[in-house]
Amino acid sequence: MRREYVIRIINDSGNDTPVKAVTGENEKVGGEVQDSSKGAEYAMKMAKRIVSVRAIVHTVDQIISHQHSMISLETGAQEYGQRASYAYQKVGGFVKSVAMGAVAGSVAGPVGAIAGAAVAAATSIGSELMNYYMRQDEISTKKDLEDISRRMRMTRATVSGRRYSNITEF
Numbered sequence: 001m002r003r004e005y006v007i008r009i010i011n012d013s014g015n016d017t018p019v020k021a022v023t024g025e026n027e028k029v030g031g032e033v034q035d036s037s038k039g040a041e042y043a044m045k046m047a048k049r050i051v052s053v054r055a056i057v058h059t060v061d062q063i064i065s066h067q068h069s070m071i072s073l074e075t076g077a078q079e080y081g082q083r084a085s086y087a088y089q090k091v092g093g094f095v096k097s098v099a100m101g102a103v104a105g106s107v108a109g110p111v112g113a114i115a116g117a118a119v120a121a122a123t124s125i126g127s128e129l130m131n132y133y134m135r136q137d138e139i140s141t142k143k144d145l146e147d148i149s150r151r152m153r154m155t156r157a158t159v160s161g162r163r164y165s166n167i168t169e170f
Helices: 035-073 080-107 110-156
Strands: none
Touching: 035 080, 080 110
16 A cells, blocks of 8 residues: 655745844944844754754655654564564664755755755764674674674683583584
8 A cells, every 4th residue: 555645835924034143233342343144144044944844854755754653563574674674774864864854954045955955964974883893892792792702601611621521612
């Protein structure tokens, strides 16, 4: 059974007037005239983009997670559902990271969006590589401890430095 979802985003605020900063548009701060409306405008644009992107990401995440949980109920293939969920966590996490980087950089224009996405992608890949390295190190350490334990058991099973003839493997 295939389900189709459509997500539509509409900005119906209707006003494109710049938002004034909290201190006002031309108030004196520190003896100088500050024009902070541009900074406030950029901040508001950034906040609106991040909030809307996060809301969209959360909704899509819920829909996909629900579909993964339904795999085992509909087909009985629990392992397949777990694999699909794991793949989504890895790929979805990378895509979300790159999207948020692009949104954060988009305040500086298209070049900023590309730079933000590139930095987010590099950070995400670096983090994933570090996770793999740390997991490999953990597995290697556990294997070494298991080997030490096996050698100690073999040592305890000997009589004056020799093994019994019926002890072959532990």
